[in-house]
Amino acid sequence: xxxxxxxxxxxxxxxxxxxxxxxxxxxxxxxxxxxxxxxxxxxxxxxxxxxxxxxxxxxxxxxxxxxxxxxxxxxxxxxxxxxxxxxxxxxxxxxxxxxxxxxxxxxxxxxxxxxxxxxxxxxxxxxxxxxxxxxxxxxxxxxxxxxxxxxxxxxxxxxxxxxxxxxxxxxxxxxxxxxxxxxxxxxxxxxxxxxxxxxxxxxxxxxxxxxxxxxxxxxxxxxxxxxxxxxxxxxxxxxxxxxxxxxxxxxxxxxxxxxxxxxxxxxxxxxxxxxxxxxxxxxxxxxxxxxxxxxxxxxxxxxxxxxxxxxxxxxxxxxxxxxxxxxxxxxxxxxxxxxxxxxxxxxxxxxxxxxxxxxxxxxxxxxxxxxxxxxxxxxxxxxxxxxxxxxxxxxxxxxxxxxxxxxxxxxxxxxxxx
Numbered sequence: 001x002x003x004x005x006x007x008x009x010x011x012x013x014x015x016x017x018x019x020x021x022x023x024x025x026x027x028x029x030x031x032x033x034x035x036x037x038x039x040x041x042x043x044x045x046x047x048x049x050x051x052x053x054x055x056x057x058x059x060x061x062x063x064x065x066x067x068x069x070x071x072x073x074x075x076x077x078x079x080x081x082x083x084x085x086x087x088x089x090x091x092x093x094x095x096x097x098x099x100x101x102x103x104x105x106x107x108x109x110x111x112x113x114x115x116x117x118x119x120x121x122x123x124x125x126x127x128x129x130x131x132x133x134x135x136x137x138x139x140x141x142x143x144x145x146x147x148x149x150x151x152x153x154x155x156x157x158x159x160x161x162x163x164x165x166x167x168x169x170x171x172x173x174x175x176x177x178x179x180x181x182x183x184x185x186x187x188x189x190x191x192x193x194x195x196x197x198x199x200x201x202x203x204x205x206x207x208x209x210x211x212x213x214x215x216x217x218x219x220x221x222x223x224x225x226x227x228x229x230x231x232x233x234x235x236x237x238x239x240x241x242x243x244x245x246x247x248x249x250x251x252x253x254x255x256x257x258x259x260x261x262x263x264x265x266x267x268x269x270x271x272x273x274x275x276x277x278x279x280x281x282x283x284x285x286x287x288x289x290x291x292x293x294x295x296x297x298x299x300x301x302x303x304x305x306x307x308x309x310x311x312x313x314x315x316x317x318x319x320x321x322x323x324x325x326x327x328x329x330x331x332x333x334x335x336x337x338x339x340x341x342x343x344x345x346x347x348x349x350x351x352x353x354x355x356x357x358x359x360x361x362x363x364x365x366x367x368x369x370x371x372x373x374x375x376x377x378x379x380x381x382x383x384x385x386x387x388x389x390x391x392x393x394x395x396x397x398x399x400x401x402x403x404x405x406x407x408x409x410x411x412x413x414x415x416x417x418x
Contacts (some may be wrong), residue, residue: 043395046361046415049353056338056402059084062329067108073207075189075213076106078326088123090116096125096186098202099217105188105206108324110299121404125187132190132207136183139190143211144311146203151181151194153203158311163234163274164295168323170228171196198223199301210312214304224302235291238270240316241284249288259285266316268295275310275319282307323345335417336402337411339365342381360385361417368398368410380411392418 080102093115095104107113114290132141135177146154157166167177180192185191189206197219204213240246242260244249249256259401261283266275278299285296299305312319312403340363343349355361362384400408 001339006357011254025186026404040393041362042356042359042417043415044264045353045395046355046363046417047395047397047413049349050363050413050415051337051399051405053349053353054337054339054341055206055335056120056341057335058121058402058404058406059331059333060090060406061117061119061331063102063115063117063326064127064329065106065108065113065115065324067324068110072108073105073208074108074322075209075211076104076108076324076326078102078109079170079225081208082328084119086121086123087117087119087263088404090118093225094125094186094188096188098191099193103186103189105208106324113247118404121303123404130207132188134183134185134190135171138380139192141205141209144205144206146212148183148192148203149184150178151192151203152176152178152201153192153214154266156212156309156311158210158272159272161234164231164312165401167229167231169199169201169224170230172226173228178202183405184415199225199227201227216299216301216307218301218303221303224300227293227299227305229297229299231295232291233267233295235269235293236274237285238267238315240266247276249293250290251284251291253290254288255289256265257285257287259283264321266319267295271313273312274317275312275316277321278307279305279311333410334406335403336400336408337365339380339401339402342383344381344383359417360387361415362387363416365416368412379414382415384416385418387416390418392416 001233005175009105031340065080078101079098080100085097089104093104095102097103104115106115125136126376133139138147139146146153146155152167152169154167156163176194176196178196180195183190183192191202193202194202195201199219200215200217202215202217204215205211206213218225233249236249238246238248241260241264245260247258247261261281263278263281264276265284266273268274276297281298282300283296283298285298287294287296300308308322349355350361362382363381364379365381366379393416395417397413397415399411399413401411402408
């Protein structure tokens with residue numbers, strides 16, 4: 001017959017052995033738990049930190065240009081109210097921002113032309129355009145040279161011959177005395193600005209274009225002025241504005257005059273002509289005698305005003321008023337890894353990402369030329385240590401690299417944690 005005390009001792013010893021077994025069980029399996037769930041979490045965190053650290057973001061949007069009757073590379077002035085200046089054309093076309101205008105040379109045609117614009121790449125303007133020479137008091141491009149005085153056009157030479165000269169400018173029939181003048185080389189155009197206390201006059205000549213673009217901008221939107229131009233021209237024999245205002249000028253020893261109001265005039269003789277286009281009607285006054293031709297123009301100005309002088313071959317049928325339309329499309333956002341931003345400073349990244357001090361990692365970035373590219377090729381970038389012969393968690397991620405030109409390139413990113 002067993003005693004009660006002996007059973008109790010057996011029960012106590014059995015419980016002790018059971019507890020010891022449980023303790024040893026958790027002691028042995030704890031590393032496996034660490035290698036599993038903890039490293040899975042660290043893997044997800046490592047992926048997220050890498051992407052957030054080295055990603056870049058660009059905005060991309062289209063600009064549509066439509067023209068009915070132009071088939072040339074011409075300056076285009078687009079209303080640009082987006083408050084973004086860090087932009088570039090995806091095609092690499094040169095441009096500049098002038099006031100609230102985006103200005104560039106477009107290939108105009110009857111077909112709709114689409115220009116893609118990128119924003120956000122810390123772009124630097126590079127003025128490398130050929131075909132134009134720009135100096136403080138003159139600018140020249142193919143077949144056209146314009147001289148300036150106080151940043152106002154003074155003389156124009158087309159195909160080696162002076163077409164007009166001795167131009168004088170007036171404001172309410174008083175000499176236009178500029179208090180501030182400037183010129184700028186935009187790469188594709190020479191920009192000349194003369195300003196008084198009341199208005200600014202800006203003149204532009206573009207590479208490869210035989211035209212002078214002029215803008216008059218009042219300092220106050222409530223102001224109104226009469227802007228005047230007097231010039232001496234080549235002895236053109238004909239003038240044309242419309243079927244009511246055209247004719248032949250016969251030069252004699254007596255001064256002859258004619259005048260009318262319209263928003264356009266072409267002066268021509270033989271095979272060459274000069275056309276002038278204005279936003280609204282202006283007063284033209286022509287006086288001529290002994291092979292000398294003078295033109296007076298008076299322009300009512302109350303808001304921003306543009307006029308254009310075009311030098312060309314042929315008569316009034318050879319040119320037309322620029323008619324084009326421009327509109328922006330929907331803005332899209334593109335993301336990717338900016339490879340040039342990747343730093344291989346392992347200690348810095350490990351601390352910044354709050355990675356466990358007891359664990360290590362490595363990251364390798366490969367070109368995504370095949371699913372197993374990392375087995376054959378050296379990585380483009382490598383961050384971290386080499387695990388050696390250790391039990392590691394291996395992860396692979398397919399991403400895209402994004403450059404400042406908006407190109408997305410597939411890449412493989414391989415992660416190791418131990």
